[in-house]
Amino acid sequence: MKYYSPLLLLFVLTSGLVSAQQKQISLEDIWNGGFRTERMQSLHSMANGQEYSVLSFDRQSGTSSIDIYDYKTLSKEKSLLNSGRLSEIAYFTDYTFSKDESKVLLATEVESIFRRSTLGKYFVFDTATKKVIAISDEKIQEPTFSPDGTKVAYGLNNNLFVKDLNTGETTKFTSDGVDNKIINGITDWVYEEEFAFVRAFEWNAASNKIAFIRFDESDVPEFSMDVYGTELYPQQNVFKYPKAGEANSKVSLHVFNLETDNTSEVKLNKAYSDFYIPRIKWTNETDVLSAQYTNRHQNELDLWMIDASDMSSKLVLTDTDAAYVDITDNLTFLEDNSFVWTSEKDGNNHIYHYKKDGKLISQITKGDWEVTNYYGFDKKSKRIFYQSVENGSINRDVYSIGLNGKKKIHLSNKEGTNAASFSADFTYFINTYSNASTPPLYTLNDSKTGKVIKAIKDNKTLSDKLSHYDISPKEFSTIKVNGNDLNMWMIKPSNFDASKTYPLLMFQYSGPGSQSVSNSWLGANDLWYEMLAGKGYIIACVDGRGTGYKGAAFKKSTQKELGKYELEDQIQSAKQLGDLSYIDKERIGIWGWSFGGFMSSNAIFKGNDVFKMAIAVAPVTSWRFYDSIYTERYMTTPQENASGYDENSPINHVDKLKGDFLLVHGTGDDNVHVQNSMQMIEALIQANKQFEWMLYPDNDHGIYGGNTRLHLYTKMTNFLDKTLGDKL
Numbered sequence: 001m002k003y004y005s006p007l008l009l010l011f012v013l014t015s016g017l018v019s020a021q022q023k024q025i026s027l028e029d030i031w032n033g034g035f036r037t038e039r040m041q042s043l044h045s046m047a048n049g050q051e052y053s054v055l056s057f058d059r060q061s062g063t064s065s066i067d068i069y070d071y072k073t074l075s076k077e078k079s080l081l082n083s084g085r086l087s088e089i090a091y092f093t094d095y096t097f098s099k100d101e102s103k104v105l106l107a108t109e110v111e112s113i114f115r116r117s118t119l120g121k122y123f124v125f126d127t128a129t130k131k132v133i134a135i136s137d138e139k140i141q142e143p144t145f146s147p148d149g150t151k152v153a154y155g156l157n158n159n160l161f162v163k164d165l166n167t168g169e170t171t172k173f174t175s176d177g178v179d180n181k182i183i184n185g186i187t188d189w190v191y192e193e194e195f196a197f198v199r200a201f202e203w204n205a206a207s208n209k210i211a212f213i214r215f216d217e218s219d220v221p222e223f224s225m226d227v228y229g230t231e232l233y234p235q236q237n238v239f240k241y242p243k244a245g246e247a248n249s250k251v252s253l254h255v256f257n258l259e260t261d262n263t264s265e266v267k268l269n270k271a272y273s274d275f276y277i278p279r280i281k282w283t284n285e286t287d288v289l290s291a292q293y294t295n296r297h298q299n300e301l302d303l304w305m306i307d308a309s310d311m312s313s314k315l316v317l318t319d320t321d322a323a324y325v326d327i328t329d330n331l332t333f334l335e336d337n338s339f340v341w342t343s344e345k346d347g348n349n350h351i352y353h354y355k356k357d358g359k360l361i362s363q364i365t366k367g368d369w370e371v372t373n374y375y376g377f378d379k380k381s382k383r384i385f386y387q388s389v390e391n392g393s394i395n396r397d398v399y400s401i402g403l404n405g406k407k408k409i410h411l412s413n414k415e416g417t418n419a420a421s422f423s424a425d426f427t428y429f430i431n432t433y434s435n436a437s438t439p440p441l442y443t444l445n446d447s448k449t450g451k452v453i454k455a456i457k458d459n460k461t462l463s464d465k466l467s468h469y470d471i472s473p474k475e476f477s478t479i480k481v482n483g484n485d486l487n488m489w490m491i492k493p494s495n496f497d498a499s500k501t502y503p504l505l506m507f508q509y510s511g512p513g514s515q516s517v518s519n520s521w522l523g524a525n526d527l528w529y530e531m532l533a534g535k536g537y538i539i540a541c542v543d544g545r546g547t548g549y550k551g552a553a554f555k556k557s558t559q560k561e562l563g564k565y566e567l568e569d570q571i572q573s574a575k576q577l578g579d580l581s582y583i584d585k586e587r588i589g590i591w592g593w594s595f596g597g598f599m600s601s602n603a604i605f606k607g608n609d610v611f612k613m614a615i616a617v618a619p620v621t622s623w624r625f626y627d628s629i630y631t632e633r634y635m636t637t638p639q640e641n642a643s644g645y646d647e648n649s650p651i652n653h654v655d656k657l658k659g660d661f662l663l664v665h666g667t668g669d670d671n672v673h674v675q676n677s678m679q680m681i682e683a684l685i686q687a688n689k690q691f692e693w694m695l696y697p698d699n700d701h702g703i704y705g706g707n708t709r710l711h712l713y714t715k716m717t718n719f720l721d722k723t724l725g726d727k728l
Helices: 027-031 189-194 458-468 525-534 554-557 564-578 595-606 628-635 640-647 650-656 675-686 707-722
Strands: 001-008 049-056 063-069 075-080 094-097 103-112 118-126 132-135 141-145 151-156 157-162 170-172 180-185 201-203 209-216 222-227 235-240 251-257 262-265 274-282 289-297 300-307 312-320 339-343 351-352 359-365 373-376 382-390 396-403 419-420 429-437 438-446 451-456 474-481 484-491 502-506 538-542 583-593 613-617 662-665 692-696
Touching: 027 525, 049 094, 094 300, 094 312, 103 141, 118 141, 118 151, 118 474, 141 201, 151 201, 157 209, 180 189, 180 235, 189 628, 201 274, 209 274, 359 583, 373 419, 382 707, 396 419, 429 451, 438 458, 474 564, 484 525, 502 525, 502 564, 525 538, 525 707, 538 564, 554 564, 564 583, 564 595, 583 595, 583 707, 595 613, 595 662, 613 707, 650 675, 662 675, 662 707, 675 692, 692 707
Parallel strands: 502 538, 502 583, 583 613, 613 662, 662 692
Antiparallel strands: 001 474, 049 063, 063 075, 094 103, 103 118, 118 132, 141 151, 151 157, 157 170, 180 209, 201 209, 209 251, 222 235, 251 262, 274 289, 289 300, 300 312, 339 351, 351 359, 373 382, 382 396, 419 429, 429 438, 438 451, 474 484, 484 538
8 A cells, every 4th residue: 555645634724633622523514504615606707808707696685696807806896787676587596698798698497307407487688778588488498699699599398499689589490399209409318417418409600500409219218207296196207218228319410590491401421320419519610510429339439520501511530449439528619620629549538639621730738647627729829728637646737738739837836626717818717726625715827827816715714614623634545456556545533543443434436437536625425524533433435447537448447347347446445454453344334326326235245245334325236227328338238248237236146245235215316216226125125135225205316405415414324333333
């Protein structure tokens, strides 16, 4: 076991942590919002590059405002609008400017559909006339300004509409939308969840054409969930959900011409039998649309250029991989219509520059490290801004580099997690910094040098508050497991005594490309771990094979065997940690949520000689139950890889249970269906295995709302105390 240069990361103003005066964190402290960090909400850089706007909410009056600040002085220049002065809107929860910033789209009465999709009432505020226009009397989806700011396109009842803001006229330009059958311009469930977007339509630069994806869900099997609510009879939520190996939506790409009122379907000169269209984007050329197509296995990604004037198409770039190719959101078209693209083709995620015909100009970033975020291209300085793990895979830093790959500048200056939000003209950036001992610090920085100009927010109030609590430092290290140096953190009791022995709780997620070991500010779970450490537990987390930011080979080593190598790493890590003199190897537990719940279930079954207890929250129990896009990306289909699915799914190993097992699920989970837990419960019963379980009625994958999280973490804490903490 090898430690980084001792990273015993101590909190600011906490030199007296081990004193008897320190408070113990309680579950109520964690879940009542008392440790919430201050953040900058809905930050938008104004087009002039010298100002930014933020959304402010006055809890006392219940009104919202958009406030404009000067980058250089950080002083508030004005309130662009305040809902208290508008008769049409009591408050709004989000806003979007038109390109010329003459109009603002205001969202109110927003309700969630699934993870990213919402319905809401939307209004347009004219900054010159101060007038407010309702886009529709009904709740709509994804309203989007045309580039010239004269129109808004949106989705309603599976069809697409355009409202002309000058005339007030609304045009419905698709008419075949039917619930659970045809969707126009809004993604289906699986695209929303796994390709992470909802708006499947895009305006061209001239504001006279809209490209959109049409989803034909007719052959996709339906999934139904009972919604119990408070009425005498429950209702049912029925939606299309393609499980691994089942039929997906048939997708097609179309272009609507507002001038001719005609819609044309894009036909490519390549035969795709089963495919996805995960991204569309117009280039700077008015009639040229780009579209990313990928095969069902997702190991070949094609970039097409489509000429909307004659609907001709050209394949300009293909990325392939033996495992899978990640979709990129970093496609950027420059003024000459050359483009920037990110790819893992050299073994790490890096930035590339291509001519508009797809010919490679240069690889801009290189090295045995990953680009983790692409911020954009400044046409004036011809520099690209990005975030990477050049300073270690648990850290994030901000850099700039010339388009030719030269004169790289390190713009962030503190070790930990740095993220940037640039002004529109790339003169400034607001850097958000944190590490495991420092809550988010917002500073204004010069984008040429990275020099800090001014501090904006420092969360000192939270630091001061935490200084009165019993907080133990997170210790970062690496552990050599199965031939790999794996990143790890550990939290010990503040009064740790190496001559004593302690129970160990391991946390992991382990999903492909994920990261749980990062040098960043504490989340709610970390505060729970601090509470547990105060009771006498040691908590540890190890990122095993399959996790991210250590290269494509490490991430993709679990291909076709999800849960096999990840589990081997967790079991071996537990064994090695159990060999430490201060850890009681007879009292080792593991817990996780979602993919982590899948892992912790497997761990208590297959690692029954190592783990005494496990908690699984919202677990996948068989990959046959999960959706097509995610599962097949890593496993291909069940028809092709039956053994990979079944050998690594916990539902098939319940007979191995020896220790204590707590299974938790929300009955309204549209993502990992409660079916997963219900079928494993039945398998455990038939195997005559005793265990505990808890269902949260109508709760989705997040299991929250009201006292729900407090109840859940109380239950998990009590279970831990009963199964691991009996000697504390």
